[in-house]
Amino acid sequence: MKLKSHYFCLLLFSILSNTASFAQNTAIEITGKVVEEGGRQPIEFATVLVADTYTKRTITGTTTGENGNFQLKTSARDFYIEISFVGFAKRKFENPTPVNGKIDLETIVLSQDQQLLDEMVVRGERSQTEFKLDKRVFNVGKDLSSTGASALEVLNNVPSVNVNIEGQVSLRGSTGVQMLINGKPSVIASEEGNALGTLTAEMIEKVEVITVPSAKYEAEGTTGIINIVLKKEDTNGLNGSVTLNTGTPNNHSLGLSVNKRTEKLNLFGQFGIGRRTFPSDNESVNQDLINETRLESFGKSYKNESFINVILGTDYYINKYNVLTLSGHFAYEKEDEDSDTDFSFLEAGGGQTGGSRRLEITEATNPKWQYELQYQKNFERNKEQSLLFSALGNFFGKDQRSDFENITTLGSDPNSQQQTRTDFSEAQYTFKLDYVHPFLEKYTLETGAQYEIKDVTNDFAVSDLLDGVPTNNPDLTNIFDYDQKVFAVYSTAALENDKWGVKLGLRWEHTDVQTLLQNTNERNDLNFSNLFPSAHTSYKLSEHSSVQAGYSKRIRRPRLWDLNPFFNIRNNFSIFTGNPNLLPEFTDLYEITSIHELGSVSLNLGLYYRYTKDVVERVTRFENNVSTSRPENIGTNNVTGVEVNAKYIPSKWLSVSGDFNYNHFSRDGTFEATSFNFDGDQWSTRITAKFKFPLDIDMEISGDYRSRYQTFQQEISENIFADFGLRKKILKGKTILNLSIRDVFASRVFETITEQPDFYLSNSRQRGRFVTFGISFGFGKGEAMEFSGQKRF
Structure with a gap:
């Protein structure tokens, strides 16, 4: 009897357990309608979130439809419901009780929160640039003059960063910047690919400027690191935006950003297509001061570029602590360029002794792609503890053909024709493992490793047309192979409390570089290991004032174009070539910065010092009216500078920001028994005024000035220009409707002068004014783009 009673209890327990389990797995349906206070108009795209009562983690969510209604389901039992919309106070429903498996919230009224709106305006302005322990973060989205801009133009508006008319990026007046995408190397950002223009501004969430990088970052980049963080929407439901641009000269593009988020999966993608024309006016002078002869050239070129850009990816949430991400980025460009240049040869008295006209027709296709597999594990004990592994692959290719025709306009030289062919490919693979372990609330330990492989081939050939038959020129034809492998391990330790913080790090990198000129079997191998220490500290003087200081050791390894001894023959009288024997630069960076919030004024003052050895400078030689420029390692460079960033917000409708950078440099170096010691300085400033008018109209006016400065042999002229946005x-x-005018007065000219005892060179290039009008529409929870797409500057 007791046995039967025992079995009966077990059976009853099993039935109750299964019933409870069944009940727990039964989904609860949640419905309601969201309206605004006053007119009781439905609110479309309001966010409805269901979150865990204890962990506060989002369980599921949706957005309201056109009539303000929403419907969703959840199997959770301990949860709360939160309804929100921009500019309105949130509504929260704690532990709602289902009736017959349903929760009907009926009509939910949201009231506008004017104080919240005002705070958002001021906070948005103040947080455009954020200062952290070892970097500054520039949040993209407030810069109206970059409508229709590429990543290069966005960078040009970031404090401390400059992009010249050739697309070369510098930081605090110096090149040697390491460019990253989402914290990792990418051919999209490489100098070899010159492909940053394929990133349109609406794809960018923020730009991180790391002037004194910690040991966590790879040591490449003697000036510092610029990290471009791309947007990746993860809002629940289907969300996105569409943007369309048109402008002059010939600027047309279409962009789409979209994501679909469920409880387990987030699918995201961006798409852009466009066409741009870049006109250019070019002038140059080559003067022989010994023989008093002179070569002048004047020309125009038109580069037409069509591009398509696609980013696709997915996040799979295995559980609350593990996320797997797979993403891909594909870009394809088609370029065609026409140029027409007149050359005049002048004798000592000024009379013309000869003349020619050089025509060029160039066509190129540039495929680029990037793919990444990433796994992130978070830990229950601390939300800051994480393990991250990523495998990244990049490829960039260029298939280019050029036809040149030389027509004699004065003199007896015969007409001639040339052809060039470039087949370029770069493959890059990066494997990273990073672990972050916080403990005792104040301490954080980071450690990790990275292995990078870069494999580059440049097949360049020049043919002379003799009687219409292409004949290979062996002196200008070769295949250049460049292989680089870098293995690194690092560790950092940080202590941070309410007043004081310190972070110490050490990185070890081993580099193996091999170059080969296949046709002549010329090899050059470099193999070296280095330690790269870093140190950062900060101290909070008061609630509105703090001080930071940092040190880092950096390296700049020679790039492909620095090493490749073969050159393009676009201009036979101005030749740029590489040096396969070039050594890396090493730099020590020091910096101290004070940060102050004084009511409506924020002020940041920084002092910095850089010491670089084995400095790479281009040395120009001159013979028979032909200048040949080649990079060489020449001596040391000491740079001492000051930087000021300030913002003043006198009212909700006006904000004024300014950036000022000045540095003095001292060069010590000898080349071919000749001393090239010299001192110099340079400075730059940018002032931006932003106005908020009624009817949701914003306007921005900015002005830039870049002073002249000296290099090893050259003088770079000053530059002043203005941008406008509405x-x-x-x-x-x-x-959103956008209008931007870049270089309003068409005053931005890139000019260099090289003056030596026996020759004088002058080169200038101007692009002119760009006007762009864009319209953007957001759907779902997505916001309309404040930037829109185009090709590079």
Whole structure:
């Protein structure tokens, strides 16, 4: 009897357990309607979140439809419901009780929060640039003059960063910057690919400027690191935005950003297509001061570029602590360029002794792609503890053909024709493992490793047309192979409390570089290991004032174009070539920065010092009216500078920001028994005024000045230019109209002068004014783009 009673209890327990389990797995349906206070108009795209009562982690969510209604389901039991929309106070429903498996919230009224709106405006302005322990973060989205801009133009508006008319990026007046995408190397950002223009501004979430990088970052980049962080929407439901641009000269593009988020999966993608024309006016002078002869050239070129850009990816949430991400980035460009240049040869008295006209027609295709597999594990004991592994692959290719025709306009030289062919490919693979372990609330330990492989081939050939038959020129034809492998391990330790913080790190890198000129079997191998220490500290003087200091050791390894001894023959009288024997640069960086918030004024003052040895400078030689420039390692460079960033917000409708950078440099070096010691300085400033008018109209005016400065042999001329932007929001901000004018007065000219005892060189190039009009529309929870797409500057 007791046995039967025992079995009966077990059976009853099993039935109750299964019933409970069944009940727990039964989904609860949640419905309701969201309206605004006053007119009781439905609110479309309001966010409805269901979150765990204890962990506060989002369980599921949706957005309201056109009539303000929403419907969703959850199997959770301990949860709360939160309804929110931009500019309105949130509504929260704690532990709602289902009735017959349903929760009907009926009509939920949201009231506008004017204080919240005002705070958002001021906070948005103040947080455009954020200062952290070892970097500054520039949040993209407030810069109206970059409508229709590429990543290069976005960078040009970031404090401390400059992009010249050739697309070369510098930081605090110096090149040697390491460019990263999402914290990793990428051919999209490499100098070899010159492909940053394939990133349109609406794809960018923020730009991180790391002037004194910690040991966590790879040691490449003697000036510092610029990290471009791309947007990746993860809002629940289907969300996105569409943007369309048109402008002059010939600037047309279409962009789409979209994501679909469920409880387990986030699918995201961006798409862009466009066409741009870059006109250019070019002038140059080659003067022989010994023989008093002179060569002058004047020309125009038109580069037409069509591009398509696609980013696709998915996040799979295995569980609350493990996320797997797979993403791919594909870009394809088609280029064609026409140029027409006149050359005049002048004798000592000024009379013309000869003349020619050089025509060029170039066509190129540039495929680029990037793919990444990433796994991130978070830990229950501390939300800051994480393990991250990523495998990244990049490829960039260029298939280019050029036809040149030389027509004699004065003199007896015969007409001639040339052809060039370039087949370029770069493959790059990066494997990273990073672990972050916080403990005792104040301490954080980071450690990790990275292995990078870069494999590059440049097949360049020149043919002379003799009687219409292409004949290979062996002196200008070769295949150059460049292989680089870098293995690194690092560790950092940080202590941070309410007042004081310190972070110490050490990185070890081993580099193996091999170059080969196949046709002549010329090899050059470099193999070296280095330690790269770093140190950062910060101290909070008061609630509104703090001081930071940092040190880092850096390296700049020679790039492909620095090493490749073969050159393009676009201009036979101005030749740029590489040096396969070039050594890396090493730099010690020091910096101290004070940060102050004084009411409506924020002020940041920084002092920095850089010491670089084995400095790479281009040395120009001159013979028979032909200048040949080649990089060489020449001596040391000491740079001492000051930088000021300030913002003043006197009212909700006006903000004024300014950036000022000055540095003095001292060069010590000898080349071919000749001393090239010299001192110099340079400075730059940018002032931006932003106005907020009624009817959701914003306007921005900015002015830039870059002083002249000296290099090893050259003088780079000063530059002054202005940008203008205007924006109008309609349909509650879901649609944005943008107008931008870059280089309003067409005053931006890139000019270099090389003056030596026996020769004088002058080169200038101007692009002119760019006007762009764009319209953007956001759907779902997505916001309309404040930037829109185009090719590079």
